[in-house]
Amino acid sequence: MNKCSRRNIFKLAGAGSLALLLPAVALKTTQTAWAQAPENALNPESPQAKALGYHEHYSDVDQSVWTRFKDGQICGNCQLAQGDVSADWMGCGIFPGKQVAREGWCNAWVARQG
Numbered sequence: 861m862n863k864c865s866r867r868n869i870f871k872l873a874g875a876g877s878l879a880l881l882l883p884a885v886a887l888k889t890t891q892t893a894w895a896q897a898p899e900n901a902l903n904p905e906s907p908q909a910k911a912l913g914y915h916e917h918y919s920d921v922d923q924s925v926w927t928r929f930k931d932g933q934i935c936g937n938c939q940l941a942q943g944d945v946s947a948d949w950m951g952c953g954i955f956p957g958k959q960v961a962r963e964g965w966c967n968a969w970v971a972r973q974g
């Protein structure tokens with residue numbers, strides 16, 4: 861085996877290690893995001909949330925389905941949001957006892973006054 865082919869073997873081994881590592885990093889990131897959600901976070905899959913098209917992130921809203929959605933509308937600037945609207949999670953008058961994501965959205969969005 862010459863020097864060049866040995867180098868190629870090390871390169872392949874390194875690439876293989878990286879390929880094994882990437883899913884673990886992605887899983888860790890997902891777990892961290894989920895861990896940050898409060899225990900009483902509104903489940904987007906619940907019937908009430910689905911009926912109003914609630915999404916935890918506005919970028920997931922399908923504008924062809926939810927035609928009231930306009931860029932810039934988020935829970936954090938909705939009149940119905942309750943509590944600290946600069947926090948990642950907050951209350952909502954439409955979903956009592958639940959927390960909604962600041963960058964979330966639903967079809968009941970109303971521009972916040974003041």
Ligand code: SF4
Nearest residue numbers: 935938940941952966
């Ligand atoms: S009513 Fe407003 S604060 Fe509540 S989920 Fe809908 S957009 Fe968010």
